[in-house]
Amino acid sequence: MANWIRLPQTQGRYSKQAHADFPDSAIYEREVGRNGFFGPATHLHHKHPPTSWCHWEGELRPRAFNLNKLKNDDADSPFDAPVLLQNRHCQYRFWICKGPMDTLARNADGDDLMFVHSGAGELYCDFGHLHIESGDYVILPRSTMWRLVPEDTMALLMIEATNEAYQLPDKGILGHHAIFDPAVLTTPEINNAFLAQQDENTWRVMIKRHNRLSVVTYPFNPLDAVGWHGDVSVVKLNWRDIRPVMSHRYHLPPSAHTTFVAPRFVICTFVPRPVESDPDALKVPFYHNNDDFDEVLFYHQGDFFSRDNIDTGMVTLHPAGITHGPHPNAFAVARSNPKTFIDEVAVMLDARDALEVSPSAVEIENAAYVDSWQGPTAERKK
Numbered sequence: 001m002a003n004w005i006r007l008p009q010t011q012g013r014y015s016k017q018a019h020a021d022f023p024d025s026a027i028y029e030r031e032v033g034r035n036g037f038f039g040p041a042t043h044l045h046h047k048h049p050p051t052s053w054c055h056w057e058g059e060l061r062p063r064a065f066n067l068n069k070l071k072n073d074d075a076d077s078p079f080d081a082p083v084l085l086q087n088r089h090c091q092y093r094f095w096i097c098k099g100p101m102d103t104l105a106r107n108a109d110g111d112d113l114m115f116v117h118s119g120a121g122e123l124y125c126d127f128g129h130l131h132i133e134s135g136d137y138v139i140l141p142r143s144t145m146w147r148l149v150p151e152d153t154m155a156l157l158m159i160e161a162t163n164e165a166y167q168l169p170d171k172g173i174l175g176h177h178a179i180f181d182p183a184v185l186t187t188p189e190i191n192n193a194f195l196a197q198q199d200e201n202t203w204r205v206m207i208k209r210h211n212r213l214s215v216v217t218y219p220f221n222p223l224d225a226v227g228w229h230g231d232v233s234v235v236k237l238n239w240r241d242i243r244p245v246m247s248h249r250y251h252l253p254p255s256a257h258t259t260f261v262a263p264r265f266v267i268c269t270f271v272p273r274p275v276e277s278d279p280d281a282l283k284v285p286f287y288h289n290n291d292d293f294d295e296v297l298f299y300h301q302g303d304f305f306s307r308d309n310i311d312t313g314m315v316t317l318h319p320a321g322i323t324h325g326p327h328p329n330a331f332a333v334a335r336s337n338p339k340t341f342i343d344e345v346a347v348m349l350d351a352r353d354a355l356e357v358s359p360s361a362v363e364i365e366n367a368a369y370v371d372s373w374q375g376p377t378a379e380r381k382k
Contacts, residue, residue: 031289036255104146104206111164290324
């Protein structure tokens with residue numbers, strides 16, 4: 001257990017409660033925290049928004065990528081889809097599956113988390129048959145053999161836990177059934193559809209190991225199980241089964257929305273929820289320096305209330321070392337005319353190790369994104 005140096009101090013005008021009851025003329029609160037949102041933290045109160053810069057140089061900057069412009073129409077396998085972001089512990093892909101896979105996939109480098117952004121189809125794997133559709137998370141345990149038969153084109157976000165496994169978060173005092181009850185998790189079935197796809201034709205299995213591909217050929221379909229028992233399986237969770245934790249008097253940190261965890265990163269899901277009703281509570285994400293993690297947000301659907309000019313199918317990257325938070329217009333609207341309900345669905349990756357941006361991601365980057373944080377003061381000084 002970490003034994004942080006903790007020396008609680010106070011200076012000047014400050015709020016006794018984080019994210020609420022701000023002192024007059026110092027409404028721009030910034031959290032400087034360690035170990036994500038689980039370590040010690042200090043809350044500073046500023047006269048100006050901490051993201052109202054007027055000029056930026058260098059590679060460390062807020063970045064946005066439009067996955068709708070990604071050219072991967074010829075990716076017949078998930079391993080053909082370009083890696084957009086990566087480090088030693090995860091790989092971040094976006095795959096367009098246009099037709100039935102004629103080759104099985106098997107990732108020997110780690111568990112895969114698949115999020116269905118659009119479309120629907122049938123998943124066949126070692127453990128049976130599973131119907132999947134937009135909004136589904138699917139965890140594919142390491143070295144699972146699988147293939148997809150889409151009803152139409154499917155768009156899938158895929159996050160590999162390299163050399164690791166996905167687990168559920170510790171829900172602490174909330175209890176085992178909070179956020180989502182494990183009873184809503186779905187596993188594949190050995191049903192008629194699965195048995196019907198078993199044949200004696202030649203099938204190939206594409207195996208990824210150390211980011212290199214090997215192909216094994218069988219004179220029959222190796223998805224030929226007739227039954228199984230145990231506690232390792234493909235697992236499905238739809239975001240609609242997530243019941244978010246919330247407080248009417250306090251804006252909760254992103255960690256309260258954790259869905260899956262791996263040793264060096266977490267996956268959080270932001271789903272529709274009521275807005276904080278206390279008049280003195282912050283109603284948008286707070287400015288923060290999450291200086292131990294890179295934050296990646298995939299925007300699935302809805303009205304992304306804390307961002308301007310962000311559309312469905314886009315991804316933002318806010319690396320460690322810089323302050324991030326709501327866009328200026330979103331912050332102003334939240335103070336003058338706050339919403340009562342947030343209607344958005346987004347998938348967040350918080351990575352403990354710095355993520356590398358691939359050339360494929362740079363090709364679809366909105367280079368002007370860093371300037372979108374400039375407020376009126378910054379505009380006057382340009």
